[in-house]
Amino acid sequence: xxxxxxxxxxxxxxxxxxxxxxxxxxxxxxxxxxxxxxxxxxxxxxxxxxxxxxxxxxxxxxxxxxxxxxxxxxxxxxxxxxxxxxxxxxxxxxxxxxxxxxxxxxxxxxxxxxxxxxxxxxxxxxxxxxxxxxxxxxxxxxxxxxxxxxxxxxxxxxxxxx
Amino acid sequence: xxxxxxxxxxxxxxxxxxxxxxxxxxxxxxxxxxxxxxxxxxxxxxxxxxxxxxxxxxxxxxxxxxxxxxxxxxxxxxxxxxxxxxxxxxxxxxxxxxxxxxxxxxxxxxxxxxxxxxxxxxxxxxxxxxxxxxxxxxxxxxxxxxxxxxxxxxxxxxxxxx
Amino acid sequence: xxxxxxxxxxxxxxxxxxxxxxxxxxxxxxxxxxxxxxxxxxxxxxxxxxxxxxxxxxxxxxxxxxxxxxxxxxxxxxxxxxxxx
Amino acid sequence: xxxxxxxxxxxxxxxxxxxxxxxxxxxxxxxxxxxxxxxxxxxxxxxxxxxxxxxxxxxxxxxxxxxxxxxxxxxxxxxxxxxxx
Numbered sequence: 001x002x003x004x005x006x007x008x009x010x011x012x013x014x015x016x017x018x019x020x021x022x023x024x025x026x027x028x029x030x031x032x033x034x035x036x037x038x039x040x041x042x043x044x045x046x047x048x049x050x051x052x053x054x055x056x057x058x059x060x061x062x063x064x065x066x067x068x069x070x071x072x073x074x075x076x077x078x079x080x081x082x083x084x085x086x087x088x089x090x091x092x093x094x095x096x097x098x099x100x101x102x103x104x105x106x107x108x109x110x111x112x113x114x115x116x117x118x119x120x121x122x123x124x125x126x127x128x129x130x131x132x133x134x135x136x137x138x139x140x141x142x143x144x145x146x147x148x149x150x151x152x153x154x155x156x157x158x159x160x161x162x
Numbered sequence: 163x164x165x166x167x168x169x170x171x172x173x174x175x176x177x178x179x180x181x182x183x184x185x186x187x188x189x190x191x192x193x194x195x196x197x198x199x200x201x202x203x204x205x206x207x208x209x210x211x212x213x214x215x216x217x218x219x220x221x222x223x224x225x226x227x228x229x230x231x232x233x234x235x236x237x238x239x240x241x242x243x244x245x246x247x248x249x250x251x252x253x254x255x256x257x258x259x260x261x262x263x264x265x266x267x268x269x270x271x272x273x274x275x276x277x278x279x280x281x282x283x284x285x286x287x288x289x290x291x292x293x294x295x296x297x298x299x300x301x302x303x304x305x306x307x308x309x310x311x312x313x314x315x316x317x318x319x320x321x322x323x324x
Numbered sequence: 325x326x327x328x329x330x331x332x333x334x335x336x337x338x339x340x341x342x343x344x345x346x347x348x349x350x351x352x353x354x355x356x357x358x359x360x361x362x363x364x365x366x367x368x369x370x371x372x373x374x375x376x377x378x379x380x381x382x383x384x385x386x387x388x389x390x391x392x393x394x395x396x397x398x399x400x401x402x403x404x405x406x407x408x409x
Numbered sequence: 410x411x412x413x414x415x416x417x418x419x420x421x422x423x424x425x426x427x428x429x430x431x432x433x434x435x436x437x438x439x440x441x442x443x444x445x446x447x448x449x450x451x452x453x454x455x456x457x458x459x460x461x462x463x464x465x466x467x468x469x470x471x472x473x474x475x476x477x478x479x480x481x482x483x484x485x486x487x488x489x490x491x492x493x494x
């Protein structure tokens with residue numbers, strides 16, 4: 001089972017993990033990641049944060065990546081909760097939880113999903129700092145974005161009927 | 163900070179993780195592993211389980227491995243709770259939670275600590291199955307245990323004053 | 325060809341546009357063409373869509389490359405590199 | 410040399426001993442020697458400490474190898490491969 005939620009409300013880790021544990025007696029391992037608002041980022045104190053996303057694409061793209069994880073590793077269920085809206089330092093931002101019979105698969109799938117969330121899922125953070133609000137910069141290493149705009153036209157597989 | 167607890171009582175994941183999150187505003191990532199009693203193991207239905215350990219050695223050996231994880235990765239705090247005594251299917255057995263600024267370090271340290279717990283920490287599981295009670299077999303792949311008993315004497319570093 | 329375009333985060337703020345419906349000529353056939361077309365509006369548009377600016381583009385809610393062909397009626401979205409998680 | 414020996418899990422049950430104090434001769438100087446000494450008790454001891462049985466040993470609560478020298482007064486522990494986590 002795949003559950004993806006984008007919500008402003010906080011989540012309760014115990015309740016979410018208990019539900020995953022109780023859904024399947026074969027679950028031996030639950031690996032979870034919780035992302036947290038830090039009070040300091042790139043050298044500036046952060047007093048608040050707001051998160052924006054692309055409704056529709058977010059849920060669809062996360063579901064797709066979780067399906068990829070399920071095809072790649074022997075995992076049972078995956079739960080992704082990503083908060084949007086206004087958050088404060090120490091608040092929970094995101095939960096990714098994966099269940100499996102044995103731990104290795106769940107560890108790998110959970111980290112795989114998080115890597116996707118960090119680099120591909122359409123969320124954007126804006127921080128409040130003493131010098132004003134600022135959009136958080138992506139940790140991009142030498143992205144060749146500019147060069148990608150200079151190539152020839154290739155037929156795309158997707159259509160508007162997808 | 164390192165916290166290691168061996169206890170019969172269950173634990174509350176939300177409360178434990180909240181404490182880790184709130185202890186340090188620099189925490190951006192919390193990776194946690196929860197081990198769960200499965201209702202089926204090695205082909206037999208499991209109706210109950212009991213866990214035995216080696217008091218003293220357990221806590222000391224887990225603390226040592228967490229210190230190794232702290233030396234190896236940039237992590238903040240680590241919490242290990244391992245239950246002993248009688249457990250039922252779907253019950254939580256163990257929690258390993260690690261905090262860090264960024265996710266990669268916490269994922270690696272958490273899995274490292276779990277690998278140690280599984281292969282080195284002195285815990286033993288006994289299962290109740292329809293055909294009676296049985297000690298769980300370790301997943302040992304071609305352990306060369308027998309051959310290790312045939313070597314010459316080497317002075318050990320530890321003394322009884324350790 | 326008619327297209328719906330969404331803008332997010334820093335880009336939405338800089339352009340002061342969240343969403344628009346546009347009609348482009350047949351010569352605008354790829355994502356790169358559309359980017360150039362938007363940049364040609366000048367001012368803040370020229371700045372934000374300059375080739376050196378890192379932007380991601382989605383068509384029908386899937387990330388696409390610069391050389392992807394535009395599909396009539398599609399929902400396009402331009403946004404900065406993502407920072408979730 | 411006097412030693413305290415603990416047994417855990419399947420081994421504790423098979424031997425029906427949880428803990429004992431033993432006095433071994435000077436010729437018993439390594440972990441391997443102690444294992445052979447215990448095996449020489451015969452019966453279930455010979456069975457459980459047979460060379461092909463997988464056992465772990467700790468001295469002063471640290472896992473040690475067969476060739477480790479025994480330390481007088483130490484706490485030894487014999488146990489099957491661990492199955493926690």
